[in-house]
Amino acid sequence: MKTVQKPGNYDFDVIVVGSGMSGGWVAKEMCERGYKTAVLDRGEALEHGADYKTEGKGPWELPGRGNVSKQEALQDYEHVRLCYAFDEFTKRHFIKDRDHPFTVKDGKRFDWIRSSSVGGKSLLWHRHSYRLSEMDFMANKLDGHGCDWPIRYDDLKDWYSYVERFAGISGAAEGLPQLPDSDFQKPFEMNQVEKDAKASIETAFPGRKVIMGRCAHLTEPTEEQLDLGRGPCQARNECQRGCSWGGYFSSLSATLPAADRTGNMTLIPNAQVQEVVYDEATRRATGVRMVDMVSGDRVFISARVVFVCASTLGTAHILLNSRSTAFPNGIGNTGHALGHYLMDHVSGAGATAMIDGYEDHYYSGRRPTSLYIPRFRNVTEQTDKFIRGYGFQGEATRASWNSAIGAKGVGKEFKNKIQLQGPWRFWLTGFGEMLPRHENHVSLSATETDAWGMPLLEISCAYGDNENRIKDDMQQTAIELLQAAGFRDIQGFRRESYPGIAIHEMGTARMGHSPEDSYLNGKNQCHLVDNLFVTDGAAMTSTACQNPSLTFMALSARAAAYADEQLKSGVL
């Protein structure tokens, strides 16, 4: 691998802000190409393995048996406490909302779920990994919502393969046009109830498919993965505590170790980046200003290229705060896109059911993923109720002791009944696309700052009619699917929820064809500042309905390769 010459007048060749899903990839790609790379993260340092303090512990080994004090949750974790993965085992990996405030505007609510450590939300994610399809990259152009994506599926296809082979994605090839296959390791198995439900549903609705979830877990680790100290998933499904086996993909298990072993990475934790500095004379970003959150020291670090990967809203926050005479409203901001078109998925609607029979079926292990029903609305089945669509996650499990909560019964008989595997049950829950709308935006507070002097981020975001109709349909259709499967006691649900809680926030620095409609070009490069890149969810021009992180990874690796070419050819 070619080693580039010493940074010269710069502290580093490359600065990567954020070490999560996206930043980890940029760090790996740039370090492997020989660039001296500084990775700055607000989070605390974690040693992969040694610092996963609750890994493998039984509930009895923690004071709260897994439960966080409700008072503490209300006081310190106003938003984070609403995340399904937040508990006593995982608490340390979530940010303490109280120490990192933000505000909302216009009477709206946003449940921003953030991480607390190096590795970002890659430590916390649920690992569902799906490619976007040509349909998704064409959607804005065809129905006129949002600007046209500057890239198509073919631009990203090989990059998907590239990141999949490194990350390790388990799943089965299905040949579906709306959900292109990945480069897979073998899928997890369906249990009998799921196999039968799949058959019934696919017979009743030929346009709908029930497939095994595709997830970033190693089921057939490659030499490359083994060399990084990763091993096969053990089906503990306690991933968010951290997995020292590296059974699932995270920055800590995969990309950062790969970057680190090149000797080119300097990882700086507890570093709150406040702004990207712009030089008007050269029209380039010169580096970043950061605060050491422990000492309070303020530091300027320079580099030839800056990648901002601080998670969608973290990125918008930094860019808006990067004010100069040339760009009084944020570096590269033309007033059209930066901070606008914030999106999340619409979630919180589906159905549950009970299942008779299958008493002689059970399973061992805790499968770390579920089933997936790829989008069929406006694909194989048209509707005039809304545009775009949604997918479902779901699974069949057997009840255990917690289903005795709220049930009548005392004594030996009651206890002996709980001891045995309970009835089968099923859940289905949807994730729907959210349209990009200019009014869903973030800005900086004019009056309030955080403990380190950064203006607070103000969020103004709400679901609209299309999302609400999608949500209605997710509930009704989930009921219909479970009926088709022949289940009983089917209960639809449609919970009140606000953007943020699907934890798929995207937009605010979107890609597009020109500075008139977007912030980034088709290479994740700022239209107006050539050496500034954004490769996290902020870059997304639309959300599609798939879990998005795999796309962030592919965009990150692709943009890094492009930056490398530009650096080598002397353009940057």
Next chain:
Amino acid sequence: MQNHIAKFADNSKVKIGKCNRFHFRFQMGRKTINQGIDRRQILIGVAVLMGGSLLPGSVAALENSDAGARDASFSVLTKKQFRTLSVIADIILPETDTPGAVGVGVPSFIDWALDTWLLPEETSAFLAGLENFSQQNARFLTAKSAVQETVVRSLDQQLHDLPTGLEFYRQLKELVLIGYYTSEIGATLELAYDPIPGGYQPFTTENSVKAWAT
């Protein structure tokens, strides 16, 4: 400037990827359960298993007499409240071929929950309800176990529509279940627990098998 970076670099460079590739190969398929059961739980558990026919009340007494400082370690409950809860808890989940609720320390867990987990208003409501219960059943603690059981059974029958003043029972029952099945005995002896399953494997079986604890 360079000094600043050097400082970061040696103070806080994160060690990553040091889990060597043999680590998991060595562990693969190996099933180790942390055997560090709290000694007191073992003693009580063993006493129960050895056929010491400990009545709920006497188990409570054992808990009370154990470790001298036990009283002081209750954060919220008085001795009497603790004993009342212990009797009710052991009626809900009695000793079978495994210890009952008291045998695994459920009352202490409830004390912890009232002190730390629940909101202050929930704790007050719970304690008020428990007080009502004690007033309405003034001789509950000294009654014969059959009588105690009748009282609890009839309350449990009304679980979904509890009499005013006794709504605390729903919370109590929930805490008993959580406290029991998240205890080491509850999870690993009464139910099945597998810290490292090694994979997901559907199977069929003629016999009923124990439910997974987690």
